[in-house]
Amino acid sequence: MTGGLCSIFAMGTPSLAAASTGGEDFLRILLLQDFNTRVVVAGAMLLGAVGGVVGTFLLLRRRALMGDVMGHAMLPGVAAAFLAVQALGLERSLPILLLGGGIAAILAGLAVIGLRRVSRLDDDATMAIVLSGFFGLGVVLLSVVQSSGGGGQAGLEDFVFGKTASMVTSDVVVIAIGGLLATTVAVLFFKEFRLLCFDDAFAASLGQPVMGLDLLLLSMTVVTALVGLQAVGLILVVALLVIPAAAARFLTDDLRWTVAFASLIGALGCWLGVTLSAVAPGLPAGAMIVLATAGLFVVALCTGPKRGLLPRWSLRRSLRRTVGRDHLLRAMLECREVTGIGEITADALMINRSWSRRDLFGLLRVARRASEVVQIDGNRWRLTDRGEIEAAAMVRNHRLWEHYLLEYAHLAPSHVDRAADRIEHVLDPVLVRRLEAELGASVETEPPASPHPLSTEPPSEDALSNEEGTS
């Protein structure tokens, strides 16, 4: 029974330039010098763009998996259409097969909605049931097709994994028409879809046909998935719907731009995939498209200005640096206060704040670059005039807070140091002035004296573990 599908998996798909290799061909492909290349690239990029547009709404409506359900559900439709055509003795044609796939996809969509209503099952369970059920039926029908013999069934495998590389002009026209249809609907109903995806209850309270809009969105998904079969096949078509849209969310916080970026990423991913598969013969184009798009997603995830990992990480890093610098300057001034000597040894600093030698020298290097400290010799350092001013301000803020906490929060003197440690880095001038006004006479000295003994002794073990907890 499964023999049919196994053979499909084994076959893979042909790539664009199976016979050609070498730099010259690479250039030819890149410059789109062949008509065939142009057709394939145009078709794939169109598809990627449309997938991005429709996928954005699908993703925001939290129906991303619906694309997968519809893709898989097309297999029994296509196979059944094929059998019907064969039984009637008609000529096999692409539109009829696609029609079969489309009907099956719509049935699957309705099955998901209906099952959710009557069964009280969660969405993910409902979709898993429908997806596997339809796909199972598809595999069975496919094996029936293959055992029935006769010519022309070979083309059916293309629907499972796509046939990007052998796309012809008429395929591109189908994609263009389908894409134009879906994009036009998206533009016409943009504001309604925005509200539907954001707040369907409010949309309904305005009297908008929520059910109708949902069906419209599903129809757009069906159309996209149908034309997508041509390129990546029904198993991977969900990738073109979901991945570009998800990637675009890292780039912008505006829905219009999300749609634009998603379609751009989709088109770019498709172009990259097609080109890569053409350059490296034997690599299936459909899978390469998905991989390239996934690669773009990873890039967006890492570098995206809105919620990407790198921007977030660098923000944290710069905050950590500020905190480290503040602590270093303050520690140097406090050491001098205790010993009365301007030259401060690294060892004394390490005792003051339980830094490791490596951390401390890292901080010192940064401070030296900012001309806040100078190195006298291997182990001894001194504050510059500039560092002196900065450190004095830091110590002042810190002690103002300590006094405030002692006075109003009734913290024990041994605890105010650490509590103030956390707050001082975010004190702005306005807050400092309020602090001064609040404390008034109790802090005339400049900077005020520390309310607790400054440590030049190694801190106790208890204090050490606490320090790690707060840093």
Place this chain on the structure above:
Amino acid sequence: MSIHDVTVAYHRRPVLWDLDLDIPKGVLAAVVGPNGAGKSTMIKACLDLVPRVSGSIRLLGDQLTAVQGRIGYVPQRETVDWDFPVSALDVVCMGLYRKIGWFRSVRRRHRNAAMEALDRVGLTDFADRQISRLSGGQQQRVFLARALVQDADLYFMDEPFASVDAATEEAILEVLRSLRDAGRTVIVVHHDLQTTRDYFDWLVLLNTRLVAAGSIEETWTQENLRATYGGRLTLLEAAGWAMGTAGSGQSHS
């Protein structure tokens, strides 16, 4: 607004049972009751967001579909995804979508109207901010501004005071009172017994069935509250009730 013999059920379990009540025009009404009493469901039934098993509802003396443009709605804040890629201004503009109509886009005059509404809730400076970067109280005020821009005669609000800071609560209350003073009817699902008596002038006590409905002076009695909350009116809530009564006494004197 009048509700007649309305029953709503989820999977055969009745959530609202044979509800029958009228709320007069121009009041600020609270719908109060324990968790699961059907407070939100009552509002949703009025807006046709949940199917009714039986009964009829007339809003502003007419069927919902005839007066839909004169109805405003503030859903519960948690029902939407605040990570959604829209700005505060975009959300407020949504209140105008019905007026704007199909196939037309949001124009400058719509945005100006939305800005005015944002101004009324004190969020002028946050118009262009993406909604996930607003605090909970600010998000609630964005929802209120979206309802304001609807310029409705009858408002339904689902827990607008839920988990907001004191300043936001004050600001929201002020807006609600100004709506009532302008002759609009505002129906609010409320959960805080301590403030109910101070904030509202009409009361609907609900616990699957209607316990009592009427002006706050007549309806705010210990028996009614006990009947609403049953054994569930804990000591703490009773204390809250006492405080609410005492507090209103002070403010009246």
